[in-house]
Amino acid sequence: MIRFKKGMFSGKQYRDETSRKISWGHWFAFFNIIIAILISARYAFLIDWPDTLGGKLYFFVSLLGHFSFSVFAIYLLVIFPLSFVVKNDRTFRGLTVILSTICITLLLFDTEVFHRFNLHLSSVVWNLLVNPENGEISRDWQIFFAPMPIILLVQMLFSRWSWEKLRSLERQKWLKAVGIFFTSAFVATHLIYAWADAYLYRPITMQRANFPLSYPMTARSFLEKHGLLDGEQYTQTLAQEGRLDALKIDYPKHSLAFTPMEQKPNILLITVSGLRYDSVSPKTMPKLAEFATTSTQFTNHYSSGNTKSTGLVGLFYGLNASYTDSILSNHTPSVLVEKLQAEKYQFGLFSATHFKESLFRQALFRGMKLAKGKFGNESAVKNFNEFIAARKADNPWFAYLDLDLNISNVSEYGQRLMQMDKLIEQALMNVPLENTLVVVTSEYGLTFNALNKKDLANYFGRDQIQVPLLVYWKDLPAGIEKGLTSHTDLLPALMKNVFNVQNPFNDYSQGHNLFERNGDDWVLVSNYRWNVLVQPDGTQYHIDRKGNYKKFDRTYQEQSSERPPLGLFLEMFKRENSFFDK
Known part of the structure; x- marks a missing residue:
């Protein structure tokens, strides 16, 4: 008991x-x-x-x-x-x-x-x-x-x-x-x-990632299923305005100061969407290859992203592609375009696709009259030639010619390159080269790998992100530059060497002066999810917003790597976030 x-x-x-x-x-x-x-x-x-x-x-x-x-x-x-x-x-x-x-x-x-x-x-x-x-x-x-x-x-x-x-x-x-x-x-x-x-x-x-371990609920699929949300209109709005978690952008960081320009060269920028780094050769594009011999040819050059818009952000803003959505949602103008307008340059803007990318109308050329006409590369080049013929010698101009390979299968690639080569020859034929700075490049290259839409969005192989870059200017020596360069390096070069900006580069760009360097130690290629560090030998280190890490060799084969390049990532973090408004 x-x-x-x-x-x-x-x-x-x-x-x-x-x-x-x-x-x-x-x-x-x-x-x-x-x-x-x-x-x-x-x-x-x-x-x-x-x-x-x-x-x-x-x-x-x-x-x-x-x-x-x-x-x-x-x-x-x-x-x-x-x-x-x-x-x-x-x-x-x-x-x-x-x-x-x-x-x-x-x-x-x-x-x-x-x-x-x-x-x-x-x-x-x-x-x-x-x-x-x-x-x-x-x-x-x-x-x-x-x-x-x-x-x-x-x-x-x-x-x-x-x-x-x-x-x-x-x-x-x-x-x-x-x-x-x-x-x-x-x-x-x-x-x-x-x-x-x-x-x-x-x-x-935009407060989605404010706190650690924060995963706010969304109900798009539920609302769309019950007829409370137009999914097609929603997707279209996102494409135009950028992703919803895009942060504000502080660009440029300070007002830019310039010294007077002694001369105002004409500027011609030609981009060919889909043009790969290995496209410009005497066999595939003989006329452009001939033009390259009179230009500075950057042979180890990378776009700022793996899509058209992300590549344009590097060219016109000097920023890495993770700022694309912020630029769209805040309608941020380019300091290059603003300076061209301030110097009374005449604009000639021509596109084979009628500037269908949201970046053109939402930010880059917002409020500007864009040329209309038939779709296609031939029409864009024809309109450009008419623009050149109507210019007076003493009036400086800026022309942007947006061309597109528009290839549906691999078998068309060689033929389309030859056609594009002839069109670029026609465009350059009547350009007064003695007083014109000419840039020929691509926003991204074409990959022939069979990838679905999701995998393609996060693909950073050399065929997709390494692109040709030719710069013709009388003040530049002709020849081949093998140093590592990026789209973000072009804007600082133009702002410093053409427009005489007095501000340091990091006030308005994340790149370096393309015309004064022997190459970068590394360049950054991005999209909305991944930051990709590319080294001169082609080695890539990937890190996403959640801290996931991968390493790839020059042929884009994933490598085992338990220890990431810590010093490089620290530099990348400092540069990558430098223009977010906080």
Whole structure:
């Protein structure tokens, strides 16, 4: 009988102790929710702060909802099970304090990572910052672990105080109401974002990546299925205005200053969409190859992206392609186009596709009259020749000739190159070369690999991103330049050598002066997801917005690489985010 009662007592004691640990855990989780929210309020000073009241209110709702849910999720997944497993209350509270200290320290660390690189913590980013091989960098970042003992002390003090005052705290009734408030904020965060995503409300959608581990809910498919959203119109609007999470752009960083121009050369820019790096040869394009012998030919040249729009961003803005959506949504003008207008250049803009890319009408040539007529390369070249014939010798002009190979299968490639070669010859025939700077290049090359649309969007093989670049100007020596160059290097060269800009390059570009360098150490090719570092030997290092990492050799074969080039990635992060408005 006595043995039976002892067993009953032991079971009741276990339940009481477990219940007390669970109750204490609620208060300890609430305490850490408050700490997490206070630390995370720093993101308000790091993000692209919205202009509208709705956007500002959403930030605070999402701040409360996201971090209250995140902390409580850790409690449910880790601390709550420990309440049943660890019998000793001191050991249980000690483990909880250690876990919460680590999580809060990582959150503090993440705010600084986001401040510097616009990325949240991942395994690659972690290795990048604390790797002992980067001694100076590692020591710099270890400073952010200095508050860890203070955080640990605060956690220990609250742990002991709340355990001793638990009976008094349990009589408080307001914690339940606070829990309902935080739950409502979490639900509201996702419902509001789903609405904003469906109705293209950018002050909210641009906050998608504000916080670590944040994945806001979208409901496009549901709304489209029930007839509440026009999917075709939605896709078209995104193509015109850029992705919804695009940030504001600060371009140029400072007003540009110029010295007077002694002479104003004409400028002709010819782009041939789909022209590969190996296309310009005496066999495939004899006339263009002949023109190349009188020009500066950059043979290790890369586009800024793997599509037409992303390549144009590098050429006209001097920026990497990750800014494409920001330029579209903010209708950002090019400093080159603005300077041409200020110098009273006459514009001749001709396109085989009638400038169908959104970048032309939304930003680059926004508000300008674009030539109309028949579609096709022949029509564009004919209109260009008529423009040249009508020019007076003393009036400087800028002409942009946008051509397109438009190939549906590989067998047409050689024939189309010969046709394009003749058209370019016709375009150059009547150009006064003695006072004209001519640039011939491509926004991207054609790949003959059988890829679906999704895979093609993230394909960065040499056939897609390495393109020809020919520059003819009387002030440049003819010859072959084998140094690594990028589309982003052309704009600084024009602004410095033609228009006499006085500002440093990093005020208006991420490239270098194409005319004054022997090649870059690396160039950056991008799209909305991936940043690709290309080295002179063709080796590529890929890293996406979530910190995923890949390495490819010159032939685009993926290589095993456990250790990314940490120093290069640090340089890339600094350059890549330099023009986002924060």
